[in-house]
Amino acid sequence: MLTARRLGKRYGEKRVLRGIDLALPRGGFVVVTGPNGAGKTTLLRICAGLAQPTEGTIERQAARAQVGYLGHEPLVYRELTALENLELYGRLYRVPERRERIGMLLERFGLWEARHDRVASYSRGMTQRLALCRVLLHEPELLVLDEPYSALDEAGAELLDAQLAELRGERTCLLATHDPAHVRPLASGALALST
Amino acid sequence: MTYVRDVGALARKDLLLELRARDTLPAMLLFVAAIFVVFHFALPGTPSKLETTGFLWVAILFTALLGLGRAFVPEREQRTMDGLVLAPCDRSAIWLAKSLATLAFLAAAEVVALPLYALFFHGLGGAAVAAVILADLGICAVGTFLGAMAVVTRARDLLLPLLFLPLAMPIVVGAVGATVVDSPGRYLGFLALYDLLFAVVCWASFEYVVAE
Numbered sequence: 001m002l003t004a005r006r007l008g009k010r011y012g013e014k015r016v017l018r019g020i021d022l023a024l025p026r027g028g029f030v031v032v033t034g035p036n037g038a039g040k041t042t043l044l045r046i047c048a049g050l051a052q053p054t055e056g057t058i059e060r061q062a063a064r065a066q067v068g069y070l071g072h073e074p075l076v077y078r079e080l081t082a083l084e085n086l087e088l089y090g091r092l093y094r095v096p097e098r099r100e101r102i103g104m105l106l107e108r109f110g111l112w113e114a115r116h117d118r119v120a121s122y123s124r125g126m127t128q129r130l131a132l133c134r135v136l137l138h139e140p141e142l143l144v145l146d147e148p149y150s151a152l153d154e155a156g157a158e159l160l161d162a163q164l165a166e167l168r169g170e171r172t173c174l175l176a177t178h179d180p181a182h183v184r185p186l187a188s189g190a191l192a193l194s195t
Numbered sequence: 196m197t198y199v200r201d202v203g204a205l206a207r208k209d210l211l212l213e214l215r216a217r218d219t220l221p222a223m224l225l226f227v228a229a230i231f232v233v234f235h236f237a238l239p240g241t242p243s244k245l246e247t248t249g250f251l252w253v254a255i256l257f258t259a260l261l262g263l264g265r266a267f268v269p270e271r272e273q274r275t276m277d278g279l280v281l282a283p284c285d286r287s288a289i290w291l292a293k294s295l296a297t298l299a300f301l302a303a304a305e306v307v308a309l310p311l312y313a314l315f316f317h318g319l320g321g322a323a324v325a326a327v328i329l330a331d332l333g334i335c336a337v338g339t340f341l342g343a344m345a346v347v348t349r350a351r352d353l354l355l356p357l358l359f360l361p362l363a364m365p366i367v368v369g370a371v372g373a374t375v376v377d378s379p380g381r382y383l384g385f386l387a388l389y390d391l392l393f394a395v396v397c398w399a400s401f402e403y404v405v406a407e
Binding site for chain 2: 075077078091093094
């Protein structure tokens with residue numbers, strides 16, 4: 001699904017990634033770990049197609065529509081409601097039976113009651129749950145998740161665990177975390193980055 | 196057809212955001228009203244139509260600049276551009292939707308500005324209104340494109356006027372010409388040609404503005 005060879009990235013003089021090799025087969029689940037500044041976010045942005053490497057090559061067998069990316073930001077509009085945000089992304093991703101899919105995700109992530117509230121009034125945890133709904137909305141083949149457990153409370157983390165366990169083997173997942181023990185039971189591989 | 200739906204969904208989002216946040220339109224309305232009041236009291240005696248036409252276009256251009264400067268603020272502040280760029284829609288739809296939303300705000304500001312201009316200075320003819328419409332199209336097409344370029348830089352507040360004003364000079368020339376001459380056909384044609392040319396260029400190259 002995703003193959004990277006000798007991947008490197010520079011921002012001007014600053015080198016943030018060097019010589020990364022990664023093979024992520026279809027249905028694989030690779031956990032990316034490393035200290036702050038090791039380049040986890042940069043690597044995930046390259047894998048999602050949001051950034052271009054300055055060295056090496058990357059082959060992605062998933063089109064843009066088949067990638068679900070969760071970054072440090074939730075990528076939702078604070079002045080819109082949860083429903084409006086998901087409607088927007090649902091339209092752009094041409095999600096079939098959009099309303100039903102949105103309703104199901106909002107129910108699953110415990111946001112149904114707050115669906116008409118503006119995201120600005122959400123807590124960080126609720127916003128992260130909404131971001132996860134956005135990522136899963138179009139049932140992507142390739143999930144690229146950067147610290148998906150951040151800001152989630154215990155219940156939210158359990159929901160995400162259950163969702164990832166359900167998708168394991170069916171979808172391909174690349175997940176960066178500071179807490180690899182949490183997702184170790186799901187992982188089929190690991191990539192440790194260093195500064 | 197899906198392209199039109201994408202543009203519609205994105206433009207609707209921009210209009211909703213403005214309806215909720217009220218960041219852009221009130222500022223544009225206040226600015227354009229204030230500038231006409233200032234011109235009215237700053238000019239000695241009764242200024243000629245030729246002079247006030249210049250003020251009208253200065254006011255329209257700077258009011259538009261105010262709106263253009265805010266066009267990509269939600270995407271910058273909430274980092275949502277990544278979400279839009281990742282979506283499988285044609286990326287030019289982002290530019291077109293944003294241009295249409297900015298055009299709607301500018302048109303709303305002009306609904307107030309043009310009667311105010313007529314009240315303080317001189318009435319406007321059909322050619323002037325046609326020039327306003329054509330100029331608005333060019334201003335929003337080019338300005339939105341440049342706004343997307345400027346928003347990712349640290350000096351965005353400085354960069355947008357620096358890039359936009361030189362490119363808007365042909366609009367000013369065409370619009371002032373169409374407003375003051377007796378046969379405005381050539382100037383209106385020039386404005387339409389500018390709109391067409393720059394709209395095609397912006398539409399075709401927006402992909403490279405938002406991609407890394």
